[in-house]
Amino acid sequence: MTQGPNGHASQLLDRAFQELVPLVRSPDPLRSLISGLDALVRVSSLHPDLATLDPFRSQTLNEMLVGYAPLVYISTDFEISEAAAALGLEAASGLLTEQADDLLTERLLHTMLLVTELRKCLARKELERRGNHFVKSSNAWKLYAAQKPDGDYLQ
Numbered sequence: 001m002t003q004g005p006n007g008h009a010s011q012l013l014d015r016a017f018q019e020l021v022p023l024v025r026s027p028d029p030l031r032s033l034i035s036g037l038d039a040l041v042r043v044s045s046l047h048p049d050l051a052t053l054d055p056f057r058s059q060t061l062n063e064m065l066v067g068y069a070p071l072v073y074i075s076t077d078f079e080i081s082e083a084a085a086a087l088g089l090e091a092a093s094g095l096l097t098e099q100a101d102d103l104l105t106e107r108l109l110h111t112m113l114l115v116t117e118l119r120k121c122l123a124r125k126e127l128e129r130r131g132n133h134f135v136k137s138s139n140a141w142k143l144y145a146a147q148k149p150d151g152d153y154l155q
Contacts (some may be wrong), residue, residue: 010054013058021061085114
């Protein structure tokens, strides 16, 4: 039995809800943010009027998202400013409450930009945690570092 578009959209909205609502208690808020916002982008692409898909979850997420900007700032080790986080989270919030309009694509794109920045922060943190051995042994890195005095390609 295959699911219709609304069934898949409901599952994605459920995933966003499960990741984003308990975010402040998450052992890894950065991964939860990425997973939840990614699900929100995908569900918005399938069902642009999320307020009608599941009014309770849409409203609950909407009320919480904008308040997460300080958590983004802290969980990214201050790499993403609160202002930049607030913009992306406001765009994500608009996906939940606004009817499809001329700004839908821009809301999606701003949310996707935030997710991309969160992924970059996660990748940098993970590489640092692991010691970044690949870069240190890479011939390309040695050539790059010889040309760039600070040697930090990850910025």
